[in-house]
Amino acid sequence: MILASIDLGSNSVILLIMEYNPSTNSIIKISDFYTTPRISESLTINDGISELAIGRLENVLMEFNRIIKDSRCEQVIVSATNAFRIAKNAIKLKKFLEAKYNWKISILKGEEEAWISFLGAIIPEYRTDNSLLIDIGGGSTEVVFGNSKNIDFRRSLQLGVVSLKELFFSNHELLSTNSIELARKYIVNKLSEIQVTIPADTRTLAVAGTPTTLSAIINDVKNYSNELVNNTILKSEQVGGVCTQLQQMTPKEIRTSYGKIVEGREDLLVGGCLILEGFMNHFKISKVIVSTRGLRYGAIYDYLIKNNLYAINK
Template sequence: LHNEYRMPRIGKDLRPNKKISEKKINLLFSILNEYKTIVNSYNCEKVLVTATNAFRLASNSKEISNRIKDNINFDVDIISGDVEAEYAYLGALSGIKTAGSTLIIDIGGGSTELITGNRSEILFKRSYPLGSVIATEKYLKHSPPFSQEMEKLEFKLEEIFKQFSEKSIPDKVIAIAGTPTTLACMVKGLKEFEEAKIDDSDLNAVDLLNLISDIKILSPEQIKKNYGNVLNGREDIILGGGIILKKIMRIVDVDKVIVSSRGIRHGAIIKYLADNF
């Protein structure tokens, strides 16, 4: 019926047990108030608000959740990494016809979820505490990044995803959410996001490697200038996200992924309906 997207980056510069800043909280409230207007226009009877890694890390997440309840009357569900992975899996499969084993890759800002399974069950799910924002802030500190910084990030990714290399190669790999959809748009030369051209499209390893080679020598401002509004506030973190996706594809030994714009928000709805109706 309606699909809306904002990127407040509330996890930017956030470390475990630190507070989400008042500036980010105000931005979050502004977005949620916009969403409430949209929700009311559809006369929705139930609103699902899911919070992920930033709220898991922050020391003031409970306080923010209470303020959201008091001021906007939304109940915030701070989900675990495992639940996030489950929602990502359900959401991804809802939009793509697939048979056999499937790997879902969900690269967020603060974490990356890997989920394998088939249509009937999830066989493996794990949330890794390294996403595009953390990769950028912790490793790619210069703009453009130094080669040593990229090497350190590659080494860390190899370390945390190493255990996954022991899993069997899936029949199909689906990459969901903003990082892969943005990368796919950049590869295709789209200046604005066009869901019809991106959803269920292929992103191959050669094109991804070439794109990373092109943008790793650019500043975020240059990336935005060259690739347009499709970045939507991701120009400073898209390189980190691309490197994460490249590493996972190499470890899993696949030469392409299917890109999907569906993900956690779709999975949350599917899970709620399955549990309550």
């Protein structure tokens, strides 16, 4: 059984194609396709996904639809996140896309997104010890603490790399010290909503474009691949060091220095660094494990589990 999972993120839109073999209870990745149409651009200002952003999204989905048909996918799972949660034209756009492509699009609630991202990051290991997941998105950040049998805490914060840029960095090529400090205070204020103590020895996973790109930068990965980044470690001092370095560069300089691995997020990396740094300080985390998995994987696992097709190896 070949399945497709589309993650309609606020910045990135990603297609994952996997094959499920019921006789061996195994799921194998066939291919991944990353794009950055940034559908939440100006969303905090206009309260709706703009026509320009919709046009970029449609171009991506037309190509994804071709790939899905060529791959002979039997099931297409489409998960929409924060941009669709808050945009006033989200339902209209959802209905239009569903009719055009004959897909069912699920607009996930924040806590639902958190759980599915967690599921994607911890399977196939499906450990019984507790893990903390931090998923830094374009419009929101999801936090989950728990294990395969019990979730102690999950939360979705209105804090993302695109929304942070819109609020503090939209008019600056080279960021000012004042804008950085205002952004830091904003992040600290948002994180104050999380009143939970995480044990010091908790395994912490960081998913999505910010940690994967930071890992590629720190490990001098020139040609990005999930295999080179997955399960790498980001230490707090490394995150802080890169954050300081990037603050002194314009988006053009970041793109020139690091090339294709930062494409589509060169103007978002500072905000992403500040958010990750803020989380590590808030929870007193010394290091995080970078995961290249997350929502798109979790959506497939969630579908198979709910339909009694996949048994978790505990």
